[in-house]
Amino acid sequence: MINPIFEIIGLSAAFLTTSAFIPQVYKIYKDKNADGISLTMYIILFIGVLLWLIYGVLIGSVSIIIANGITALLQLSIIIFKLKN
Template identity: 50%
Template sequence: MIETHEIISYVAATCTTASFLPQAILTIKTKDTDGLSLGMYSLFSIGVLCWLIYGILIEDEAIYIANAITLVLAGIILSYKIYNTLFRK
């Protein structure tokens, strides 16, 4: 039988992974990255990449799939931020 803490971990993983979707959509639509921290998205992307590698190493499909999705979304946001930082005032 599935235990309470397992259900909570699935809800948690779904929320934290899915949360970057509305942010990526907003950033793609508005291209407004003034309020976004370059430090945050740089550190966060490195962290998620490490979680992805960790998931692959321990062969945990849920961990590496969730982090692969998050890495793509955070990577899109980071790319917009870097582009705006370099090429726009």
């Protein structure tokens, strides 16, 4: 178990770096357009985020699990949108 005070810092970090990603998802769904998005880059990022998620589970870090779990879902929604359009 990681010190809960450390997790407050980690969760603040997670909130800032994950929420910065939401406007991109919103823009793609609003415009119904993902032409400016590189599918290759998103797939590489998605694999990286899944590895972070596994790492978070292995070291028992709630902050890493939450941040990368949410980011993985956001990225997956972009990848699915891109593949369907």
